[in-house]
Amino acid sequence: MHFSQVSAEFADKFFELVDSVTNIAVTAHVSPDSDSIASVLSVYEILTTKYPEKNIRIIYSAEPQDHLRVFQNHDKIEFVPDIADHLDQTELLLMLDGGQYSRFSIYPEKLHRIPYTICIDHHPSPISDFSLSLVVPSSSSCAQLVYLALCGDLTISPRLAEVFLLGILGDTGNFNYLKPNQTEILTIAKKMIEIANVEIQEFQSRYQSIPKRAFELVKELMKNTVFSTSPKWPDYQYSFIDKEVIDTGEFSDSEISEACGIYLSHFLRTVKGFTWGFVITPRSLGECSISARSLPRSVSVRDLMERTGLGGGHDRAAGGTFKKTDKDVEVSTSITWLIKWLGDHDPVLS
Structure with a gap:
C-alpha cells in the first residue's frame, strides 16, 4: 500500500x-x-x-x-x-x-x-x-x-x-x-x-570538523577541477579523484565521501557562469560514485541520474553509481562516457 x-x-x-x-x-x-x-x-x-x-x-x-x-x-x-x-x-x-x-x-x-x-x-x-x-x-x-x-x-x-x-x-x-x-x-x-x-x-x-586526511582529498579535487562547455547543456564544472591516489594513501570510502561533500558544498555551483556539475570518485568495491549538484533554473541532476540509469535524488542534488561488471570501473572511462552522453541528449532544466 x-x-x-x-x-x-x-x-x-x-x-x-x-x-x-x-x-x-x-x-x-x-x-x-x-x-x-x-x-x-x-x-x-x-x-x-x-x-x-x-x-x-x-x-x-x-x-x-x-x-x-x-x-x-x-x-x-x-x-x-x-x-x-x-x-x-x-x-x-x-x-x-x-x-x-x-x-x-x-x-x-x-x-x-x-x-x-x-x-x-x-x-x-x-x-x-x-x-x-x-x-x-x-x-x-x-x-x-x-x-x-x-x-x-x-x-x-x-x-x-x-x-x-x-x-x-x-x-x-x-x-x-x-x-x-x-x-x-x-x-x-x-x-x-x-x-x-x-x-x-x-x-x-561537534560533527563537522574536517579531518586532515579528508582535506588532502579536497585538495586533489581542487587540482582536478575542469570547467566545461557543451552545445546543449549549461556550462558545467566537474572534478574527480584518480584511483592511484586512493590506493597510495589508503583512503577509505567514508573519507572519500567526506571530501566530496566538502567540495560539493563549498566549491561546486559557486563559480560564476557554471551552474551545475558533478564529482566522480572510485570506491573500494571496484565501482565509481557520482554526485551532482545544480542551481535553480539549471539542470535537473535528478533527471540526469535517472535517464543515465546511474541513480536518482533531487533536482538540485543527486547521485549514483557506475556499476562494476567483469572488471573495476575506471574514473576516466566514467567521465568520458558521461560527457558523450551529454552530447547525445538534451538537458531538463528545473
Whole structure:
C-alpha cells in the first residue's frame, strides 16, 4: 500500500506491520549522509522505545561514519559490505531515504525475498514495490517525514531532537535549499532546537570538523577541477579523484565521501557562469560514485541520474553509481562516457 502524504492511516499500517513480526532491520541508502543517518537513528529510537522486546537492528551497506559517533544509538549501527548478505532472519526491512531496492544493495533481488518491506522517502524518483510506502517529495528531508509520520504522542528527548536536527540541517543545507512550499520544516526545527537546547553553530561543530586526511582529498579535487562547455547543456564544472591516489594513501570510502561533500558544498555551483556539475570518485568495491549538484533554473541532476540509469535524488542534488561488471570501473572511462552522453541528449532544466 502506498501513501503520498503523512496520515494517521499510514502510521496505523506501519505499526500493524511492526506488531506482526519479531526480527526487524532498519537501513538507508548506500553512501550515508546526515539525513539518512538521522532517519535510521530516529526510527530505531522510536521502535525500541515502543517495542523493547523485539529484535531491532540498524544495518548499512557502508563503512563506519566516525564523525557521527556523537549521536544517540550510532554505536548500534552495523556497517557491512552489503546488507543483502546479513538479513537471513529478517522478517521486516525498513528502508529509509531511498525508493529503489538498488539504492540499498548491489543485490537488490535478494531484498525482494524478505517477507515485508516498508519505505519512507522524500525523493521524487520512481519507487519500487514495497509492502508499505510513504513517499512525499515536497518534504525537505526524510527525518522530517519520520517525525511527522511516526512520533505521534511520543515525548521527544533532547538526544532524539539532536538526531532530527542532524537530518533537517543536512538535507536543507542549513535551510539554503528550502522552497516556498517547505517552510513547515522551520517550525519543526524551532521545536527541536528548543528541546535540545542547542545553538546551531555549536551543535554542528561537534560533527563537522574536517579531518586532515579528508582535506588532502579536497585538495586533489581542487587540482582536478575542469570547467566545461557543451552545445546543449549549461556550462558545467566537474572534478574527480584518480584511483592511484586512493590506493597510495589508503583512503577509505567514508573519507572519500567526506571530501566530496566538502567540495560539493563549498566549491561546486559557486563559480560564476557554471551552474551545475558533478564529482566522480572510485570506491573500494571496484565501482565509481557520482554526485551532482545544480542551481535553480539549471539542470535537473535528478533527471540526469535517472535517464543515465546511474541513480536518482533531487533536482538540485543527486547521485549514483557506475556499476562494476567483469572488471573495476575506471574514473576516466566514467567521465568520458558521461560527457558523450551529454552530447547525445538534451538537458531538463528545473
